[in-house]
Structures are given as structure tokens and as C-alpha cells.
Amino acid sequence: MSTKPYHHGNLRDSLLDAAALLLAQNGAQALTLREVAKAAGVSHAAPYHHFPSREHLLAAVAAQAFAGLASAMAAADADGARSQGLRLMDICEVYVEFARARPAQFRLMFGPLLAQKSRYPDLKQAAEAAFNVLVMAATAFDAERGPELALTGWSLAHGLANLAIDEAFTDLPVAVPAPAVLARAMAARMLGLQGGVDQ
Template sequence: MRGALLDAAEWLLARRGAESLTLRDVARRAGVSHAAPYHHFAGLAELLAALAERSFAQLGAAMQAGVDAHPGDARAQLVAIAAAYVEFAQHRPARFRLMFGAALASRQRHPGLQRTADAAFRVLLDAATRFDPAAGPLLALSGWSLAHGVSHLALDGAFTGLPLDGPLPDAATLVRLMSERLL
């Protein structure tokens, strides 16, 4: 039932955002009693943390797939990680905002969430360290900042209407081009 509740929460989150999500609505969507979620989650904050944990696991898997697609080429791995990050945000905007939003800013309260978020970051850190052992952590933070910034700017529509000479590529292509030129 925990999985069904998370599926229901994910569906509702995509349509309403975290601010209007309630456990009662999640229970209704999952087809269970309004008390059922409390058998699996202490409250809404714990359910949102579990949903964010699931999301970080999926983001980490997408980033790892980028690494696996380019064995032995750390530069290409970093570019693929950045593109996977932006694509995740573009395809799951509500989940992306939840993962990095104020509601879960204190991840220490949710050890599973912290571990899963750290594991996703470790994919980037390991690739950055393979690319440049001396500057791996700094490169990982820079790459994350680039991908995260492009993701948020794209989600917020900040690229729309810029006075450019030509059309702007989609966000994933943009971060791929930026990463290739910076590396």
C-alpha cells in the first residue's frame, strides 16, 4: 500500500504542486481510507520526503545511465549527467521542485532521503573526479550549479523572449552545449 500511496501522491503533486497536497487527497486517489496513510507515514512531511527519496533514486539512475553510456570517457559522462539532470527536471517539474524546495530543505530529518540524495550526487562527483582528480569536488559543484540553474531557469520560463539572433535550443541541449564548451 505504501507504493500505491506514493503513486497517488506523485500523480497529485504533478497536477497540484506540493502546497495543496493533503494526506486525505492522497488516500482518496489511492482508493483507501483517509486513515490508511498514517499506517505508513507519520504525516504529510514524511510522505513528501519519501516521494523526494524516490525521485532522487530515479534521478541518480538517470545520471548513472549517462555514465554507463560512455565507458572510459569522463568528459562525455559529465555532459550526459548534466543533460540527464535537466531532462529529469523538464519531465518531472513538480517532483524536481519538491526535491530541492523549502519543504525538504532540512534533509537531516529524513535519513533515507539524505542518503539517496547523496548517492545521486556521488554519481556526478565520481565522474568529475575521474575527469580531473585534483579538482573533482569543485568541478562537481560547478557542474551541478550549471545544470540546476538551467533547469530552474527553463522551468520558470526565463529563456522565453530573450533577444537572441536565433531560436534557443531546449534546456537539455543547452546544458549539453554549455558543458561541452566548458570542459
């Protein structure tokens, strides 16, 4: 791939796209600014014009992922024809399916590399915006217990997502439904909805 000057086109977007692709292929530990620059077709020095370190680049990738998760959850909560309980179940399912579709990004978003989100303002803002989608949906379901339900539902969906992407449900001595089905069933139980349908 030919090297291009750092000021070509939308360099930042190109670097983020390349980083996201390499992350999916090799994981965060193997990702370097040099490899990202090579994949984006720019000089080795070019990434430093936007990202002072590898961690800042990873934080930007994680911020994009949080924005994508927030959009997916907001879309699940947008169907006014469905009750708020069913929409919360949709959000739980969307969360698990997001993790399964993007396991490397999901691990990065919540992993130790970026545990101190306050060091990366854009990442902190994106993570809080995603969580706020859940809090608002839970509060619409139960104004008094909304934050508690949001924390409980997040913990439930997050644990289920991690178990699913780590294939921990394989070969268990009990029947395990598909992750999306299990996510909805567990959310329904948490919300006190019989048979997964609120009355």
C-alpha cells in the same frame, strides 16, 4: 472510488504512486494526506500507518525522485565507449531533462518544504547518493578537481533546469537553443572541451 482497508496490497507503494500523481497535477502545497488516501482508494487513516505526517510522505516521494535521478545520471555515465568528458556532458543533459519532465518533483526535491533533509534519513541518503554519482564521474574526469567540477556542474545544470521549467528563456532578445543542447554546450565550456567534443 471505493475505500479499501489499509492493509491491502502494497499500501506504501500505492500511497507514493498516488502522491506523485497528485504532486504533478497540483503541486506540493495542495497535497494532503486525505487527498492521497482518496486517490489511492484507502481510508483517510491508512496513510498514517506508513507516514506520520504530510511532510514524511513528501520526503518519501522526494527520495524516490532522487533515486530516479541517480539512476538516470548513472546510466548516462555507464557508456564506456564514450570519453569521461562526453559522459559528464550527458549527465548535465540528463539532469536538465529530468527536471523538465518532472517539474513538480524537481521543485519538491530542492524546495523549502524539505530543506532539513537530516530529519528524513531516507531522503538524505537518496540525495547524497545522487550527488555522489556526479562527484564520482567528475573525479574520473579530473581526480584533483573532481569535487569542484561536481559543484560547478551541478550549479550550472540546476540553474539551467530551473530557468527552463520556469520558461525564463521565452522571448529573450537572443537566440536560445533547446535546453538539452544548451546544457551540453555549457557543460563543454565548463570542462574546456572544444565544440562539445573532448580531444
